[in-house]
Amino acid sequence: MQLTSVTIGSSQPRELAQFYAKLLGWPIAVLEPARAGEPAAAGWAQLRPADGETGPTINIEYERAFQRPVWPAVEGAQLASQHLDIWVDDLDEAADWAVQAGAELAAVQPQPDVRVLLDPDGHPFCLFL
Template identity: 35%
Template sequence: MALAKLGVVVLDCPDPRALAGFYAEVLGGTVEGEGEWVDLKVPGGVALAFQRAPGWVPPKWPAADASQQFHLDLEVEDLDTAEQGVLALGAKPLAHPDGRGFRVYADPAGHPFCLCAC
């Protein structure tokens, strides 16, 4: 029996509303809140929350001395189409492992995430 239930995944960032808007365009859902804490209610999934972090420094990928600590894997039907979409929204490519079924990007605040073929 589980001791807890996952409530929300929280990402620190310099601009919570802007980053929530990026992920709303990628995942769908509704952005709620203003200021220091903003929620993204994702249909059929775990909510994401975005918390203002003064002095935010994005992780480096890959780098042992500035670890990413975690990343999001986002499942997509078509990697090429999804890639065009996230790049248009401001994502930056980090790695494009040929033939491995995933691609790595940084969101506008610098958090790594992967698009994964499902």
């Protein structure tokens, strides 16, 4: 077995793909529009590592009943069941870049060598040294 991709559910897959493409500097390999009968926000996207980089592809698919996750977890609220970990050289610089790209710094920062941020759809992701 070989892990090839991570799939993220979203209310706005094409817009979220644009965010991650900017954040990571990865090209968008696939950007599909909504299918017949789906809302205009629906669709599907895929990002692949930039030339010379390794990693799984990131798929972003439309979730009809998407609810923005809450992090850290709050009883009764939508949980963030997974998150991306992204290695960086400079934590402060990378966190600043992520915010400029459209992320939000999470209110809770549990570790000094990690920055937790939220993407535009509320999924947490971690930058770490």
